[in-house]
Amino acid sequence: MPAVAEMLKVSEVAVVSRVSLRDVNRALDEHILPDAFVSFDNGRYVLAGACSLITFYFASARRLTSEERLSAIRTAEPRLARSRALPWAALLREDWTVRDDFLTIDLLPFMKGASERLDDLATAREMVTTSPDILGGTPVIRGTRVPVYDVAASVAAGHSTERILATWPSLDTEKVRLATIYAEANPLRGRPRAPADLCEGSVIITDRRIPRARKAG
Incomplete structure (x- = not known):
């Protein structure tokens, strides 16, 4: 699986986070994701371990306000920054409970989900040559x-x-x-x-063609 500290391109982040590419770019443009977990050198890249935070932000939108979600992410930021050198197995043994006054949020399920989808991404990479x-x-x-x-x-x-x-x-x-x-x-x-x-072995399912609209004269 990609290491916690590996930087993933935005299309990979969308797969691991289970959100749209548009939402990934929104998380970067609106600084929903802390800048420490993002790189804009020769493209847009996100720390693999931070994919869980993107999932959390969009998956919890119906239950938590934007301020509550951002607060949870900012609270988790130093923990993830300290843990980026750890392997995923060790990361998942960390306490990912976030508390803010009366609100308690457990980020561990989001960490586990990201870990599983990163496993799939690694297997898919290995399968293709x-x-x-x-x-x-x-x-x-x-x-x-x-x-x-x-x-x-x-x-x-x-x-x-x-x-x-x-x-x-x-x-x-x-x-x-x-x-x-x-x-x-x-x-x-x-x-x-x-x-x-088409490559050898491919089958054309349909050959329906749509004519171009003519320009008005």
Whole structure:
């Protein structure tokens, strides 16, 4: 799993925190997350251990005011700063109870959730490989020639797991799940490939085309 002190890119943070990319950027822009856990050098990065605080802030919005949530995060900040050198197992043994007058908040469930999702992210990273000898360097699921983004696209299109496994028999349910995690954490840039560029083994489900609207004369 990524270390507590590893800096994750915002797309990875969204996956681990289980919030939208927009919410991650909001947490940075509005300084919801302490500046000590954020880096803007050559991009936007967040301390892996701090993903739990982002989850807490948005998940507790219906029960706590913004001031109460921010207060809890500021109280937890020095604890997490001191613990960033610890492995996750040790971090989860720490006391993450936050008290402010009559209000008591336990952040440990959010820490555990982040830890579990970081495990998934690490496993997804390990599952995907690239080689110039395999589909010209297209990221594929290790031990196969199956493009990971094609699998994720099939899931996003609503195709059943059974149908996906029938298309790519070398996969299993867990690899399909991890493929979606990898693709979400590492979104493709640029325009999607044209059907003529589909990789070997891919199946065109539909070829419906939408005509461009004509400009008014």
